[in-house]
Amino acid sequence: MRRQNLALVLQEVAAGAPLSRAEVAAASGLTRAAVSSLVEELIGAGLLAELGPAPSGRVGRPGTALTLNPQGPAGLGAEIGVEHLAACVVDLRGEARVWTRIAADNRGRPAAEVLADLAALLRTVAAEAAPALRPAGLGIAVPGLVGAEPGLVRRAANLGWSDVPVIALLRSELRLAGAPDLAALPAEVDNEANLGGLAELWLGDHAGTGDFVHISAEAGIGAALIVAGRLFRGARGFAGELGHVPVEPDGPPCACGSRGCLEQYAGERAVLRAAGPGSARADTGHSSGEAGSGRDWIALLADRAADGDPAVLAALDRAGTALGTAVAGAVNLIDPASVILGGGYAELGEWLLPGMRRELTARVTVRPWSDDWLAVSVLGRRGPLLGAAAGVVRAIVEDPGRFAAQ
Amino acid sequence: MRRQNLALVLQEVAAGAPLSRAEVAAASGLTRAAVSSLVEELIGAGLLAELGPAPSGRVGRPGTALTLNPQGPAGLGAEIGVEHLAACVVDLRGEARVWTRIAADNRGRPAAEVLADLAALLRTVAAEAAPALRPAGLGIAVPGLVGAEPGLVRRAANLGWSDVPVIALLRSELRLAGAPDLAALPAEVDNEANLGGLAELWLGDHAGTGDFVHISAEAGIGAALIVAGRLFRGARGFAGELGHVPVEPDGPPCACGSRGCLEQYAGERAVLRAAGPGSARADTGHSSGEAGSGRDWIALLADRAADGDPAVLAALDRAGTALGTAVAGAVNLIDPASVILGGGYAELGEWLLPGMRRELTARVTVRPWSDDWLAVSVLGRRGPLLGAAAGVVRAIVEDPGRFAAQ
Incomplete structure (x- = not known):
């Protein structure tokens, strides 16, 4: 129940920020006391932040405005294109805070080489985002079919890939690149078109x-x-x-x-x-x-x-x-x-x-x-990479209790 | 909870009949005492029947075999074709017990005329099924688009229909045909292709x-x-x-x-x-x-x-x-x-x-x-009409508590 209420409070703030505790209580139907306790836990987990006194039309002491923590846990996104690689870091609101894209001719290149370049790019964006933003997970967009088996790209015709275990290979390249923290993140890979659609659903x-x-x-x-x-x-x-x-x-x-x-x-x-x-x-x-x-x-x-x-x-x-x-x-x-x-x-x-x-x-x-x-x-061409990174923070906002327990 | 357990017991029997009470208990994870009580209620509502002693490989007194009541509540189905009308009654197992189909040139005929003929057909099959089978609802298959509005056929090009309130008109014709009991049944109308697919899902x-x-x-x-x-x-x-x-x-x-x-x-x-x-x-x-x-x-x-x-x-x-x-x-x-x-x-x-x-x-x-x-x-061409009638009994088997409470 508390876990559900943590999610409820976080989602009210996500939808309406900035909001005072009183406004969250009114919107969620929870008591002010319950909201205060839940907010403290969410602030402790780095998911909510206080913006200072909120403007209020009401008489009395103004509440403190709450927002999703712009310095909190973040989503790390990666995109493998046929002619480019890209990486980004989004904050809890799904807003891109660091973004980089490089041209690369990936047609027919060995997957390990492509993923070594991608690992270097991920290390760069994560370093640029630190210390304010700390990736809580990694999403990867690929131009190919991803089946039911986790982490496996079944076929990416334009890259010349078939049955490539992208996540395992990328973890290995991240370790070689001196980024064991990124190699240890929970990671998911999906088709670029799917992630573009999800970005539209979440952010468009x-x-x-x-x-x-x-x-x-x-x-x-x-x-x-x-x-x-x-x-x-x-x-x-x-x-x-x-x-x-x-x-x-x-x-x-x-x-x-x-x-x-x-x-x-x-x-x-x-x-x-x-x-x-x-x-x-x-x-x-x-x-x-x-x-x-x-x-x-x-x-x-x-x-x-x-x-x-x-x-x-x-x-x-x-x-x-x-x-x-x-x-x-x-x-x-x-x-x-x-x-x-x-x-x-x-x-x-x-x-x-x-x-x-x-x-x-x-x-x-x-x-x-x-x-x-x-x-x-x-969103246009930013969709797939945004979707890859935003999937990480969506999962946190949907179930902050699971994140806080990690 | 009891309502969920009623459904569980009925569905175990539907999937595995004939079954003894002991077998239902084993399959459902409920105690024998609970199963006995739930079975009594389902027998009382006319949904289960006892077949007599069940063959048993075990030592001891043989249990009494349970089955969906072949004489119980039934589904009444109707089909409006471009060149035919059809009606049927299915028992709780979804098995067609009465089935009739007549040729009819329905192109361009006024909807009320078509539905008057259909009402007569429904009255005939219901009479033939009585007293063993008592319709608990009516499903109607039509060759046209049915939108979100209940009972309304938006468009049936081959019939020349647009925005025809099929259920209201059919109820009126059923009353005129001297079948107020059928006119009072809960009724649903759906596209024939949808119902054919559902019949395949349920019975194919x-x-x-x-x-x-x-x-x-x-x-x-x-x-x-x-x-x-x-x-x-x-x-x-x-x-x-x-x-x-x-x-x-x-x-x-x-x-x-x-x-x-x-x-x-x-x-x-x-x-x-x-x-x-x-x-x-x-x-x-x-x-x-x-x-x-x-x-x-x-x-x-x-x-x-x-x-x-x-x-x-x-x-x-x-x-x-x-x-x-x-x-x-x-x-x-x-x-x-x-x-x-x-x-x-x-x-x-x-x-x-x-x-x-x-x-x-x-x-x-x-x-x-x-x-x-x-x-x-x-199932072939029998699909849409079977689906229309089977939808009625599926709803009962999925939630017998609601049916018993009626």
Whole structure:
């Protein structure tokens, strides 16, 4: 019971901070005495902090305003991209306090090498965050399938990985990098698209709405299905492979062995190929070791689209149309309350949305559909890494008693 | 607590009947004395019955075998088809004890007329089941969208219905038909595809497996998504519209206003049109008032396919291929443990499965897929009506305390 009340108090503060003890009591239905005792325990565990006297409209002594401790336990996040590595530290509110991203050509590199670089990056961000923020756990976003087995990446085609025990390898590299404290943290690995969807649920404009499909593009196209406020993983943990939903049964061959998959219309290579010269990188097969700004296909396309480049506009309209066709099927099938365009797509929303809207309006007709139910994420490409790190602090806020007991 | 234990005892008997009181005690972890008391209450409520001495391998007096009461409270089911009406009574085990189906051309008929005929049918089956079986509730299967509003059919395109308060109208017709007892029953209406999926979950070969997509064709093509042992309805109650998932973006126009929907390849009219002469009914627009055996398109196609009619074989292969394409998208998206071909499709499985298997194998490649995960329902076209009636008795077995208190 006390454990539940600790969670209740912490969540009231998380939702409404700054709040006085009296306001927490009013919001939670607990007595002031109970709230005071619970607050002391949460302050002792480093989860709550006092901001000083709170402004109050009431007569009498002003209460002391409580907030989630901005110097408290933190979430450490890591992201393995096909062409980058990134790491961050978020505070208890899920706010990114340290953030770093480096270009890296990870295609076909041995996993241990990639994870050695990642370990160094994690050590750097953790050092920068210290001593104010102390990681309580580590979340890792990967561009691949993560099955039911903890810590194992089943397959990451764009990295050339199969059955890589990411967490065990990363712990080993963290120890070699002189960071045994980070190696000892509880850790989880998940698919980048899933974590992007969770970030939207926890921190985005759609926080708390509970039922949406979040679509993102990094190495591949992925979807996160958020159902009743939780990530829907499917029977075997592989739900959300939107990139291989067929758009045209006899369409172009896909690397997966099938034909006409959504990735052949709206994936990175397909869009760059359709956008033609000026996106020369599309034809290099990403074999160049160079990792400059020219590698950012999303920014490149957004720039050229903003300049009115007709080939790019046509390529993005084709991608938006294909996305709309595939998403129309998903809407007819699973009936989400809304569809959120996230990840790299968010920056291309201006040019992708018209085709998507057209297709959704034309193809979702036997049940209600409104243009307003399609929106663009404010988190964009920061989603997966934010989701990885925020998962750590969400778990603490949901059950502070377990954290305090550790 | 006693209410939970009543449910526990009843469910042990439902799962393992015939069982002695001692066996129920062993299986449930309750004491023999507690079981005896709970059993007496369940017998008193008409939910359990004694079969006489049970065979026992043990020394001593044989126990009395318990079973769900085959003469007890029952489920009354009703089905409104485009070309038929049906009604049934199932006992507490979900077994159909009375079953009747009549041909009826319900396209464009006023809802009150259709429901007057249905009321007469319900009165007939209830009379035939009496006095042994006494309906405790009524479930109604309709070929249309049922939203969140209780008792309301939002849209049934093939009937020409929109916003029809089916339950209110049916109660009124039942009173007019001299069946006030049936008019007073608790009643629920649901989409036929949803009820077909629930019947598979409760009574089919896949009973209890918990995560599958059940595909059926009646007036349209529908899917029921069973997730963790429950029907997944989506955010607004419209999940499962597989028939309007796009197969070819520029395919044939669909009645829904879109193009290339699955129904244009695997729906009744599309298959009959592709099957050509001998399926003349496809071109009549169903305007004939005749309601003979010639109207059963499933049986007609199965007969002609069994005879090796090349046009029918080609039409069914095309339908199976399109089903496979759409279902491959669904598998990539929601990752069910299995896919069950039900409803009328079950009778055509022999000719639909090869194309479906081909497409699923080709298009579900980035995650595991096995041919064994695609199967045919043993319930077939009986599914929706069985599901409608079985829902009533399932609710009793899940919470007998609530029933006994009524």
